[in-house]
Amino acid sequence: MNEPSKEVDELARFVIGxxxxxxxxLGAGFLExxxxxxxxxxxxxxxxxxxxxxxxxLEYKGKAVGEARLDFLVGKRLIVxxxxxxxxxxxxxxxxxxxxxxxxxxxxxxxxxxxxxxxQGIHRIVLxxxx
Numbered sequence: 001m002n003e004p005s006k007e008v009d010e011l012a013r014f015v016i017g018x019x020x021x022x023x024x025x026l027g028a029g030f031l032e033x034x035x036x037x038x039x040x041x042x043x044x045x046x047x048x049x050x051x052x053x054x055x056x057x058l059e060y061k062g063k064a065v066g067e068a069r070l071d072f073l074v075g076k077r078l079i080v081x082x083x084x085x086x087x088x089x090x091x092x093x094x095x096x097x098x099x100x101x102x103x104x105x106x107x108x109x110x111x112x113x114x115x116x117x118x119x120q121g122i123h124r125i126v127l128x129x130x131x
Contacts, residue, residue, distance in 0.1 A: 002128055004107040011048075011078045012109055016122060018042040019111050023118040032084040035113045036071055039082065043074070050074045056102050070099060079108035083121075088112050093125060100127035 004012075022038045036052070043050050054073040058066045072080035079099050083092060088110065096108040105127070112121035 008077050008107050011075045014048050015074055015080055018046055020118050023113055028114045032082050035082055035084060058102055079105055081110050083112040084114045085112060096125045
């Protein structure tokens with residue numbers, strides 16, 4: 001497995017810290033959009049550069065076929081996908097892997113806020129050549 005750069009790992013740690021703060025204040029049980037709004041506020045407070053609902057243009061055999069939207073693109077190098085679901089499903093992991101492939105980025109965080117303790121809801125997904 002190819003590990004992400006130190007800089008990207010550091011960005012991930014900063015985002016995880018911000019997400020933990022959001023979860024400690026709000027707890028579980030709200031809609032994903034509530035957590036997205038709160039995380040945006042927390043990232044701004046921490047002066048972490050990000051884009052929300054960042055468009056990703058999708059191609060098939062060199063032809064445009066549509067667009068996806070990343071919940072957050074942090075520092076132009078880290079994908080953050082938020083969920084507020086009972087259980088993270090394989091399709092959620094596949095979504096982040098596909099976002100990584102489409103953007104050619106190396107690391108994504110899949111964060112599920114609908115858990116008692118946020119560390120149970122954080123999934124670090126690294127793009128590898130053989131995925």
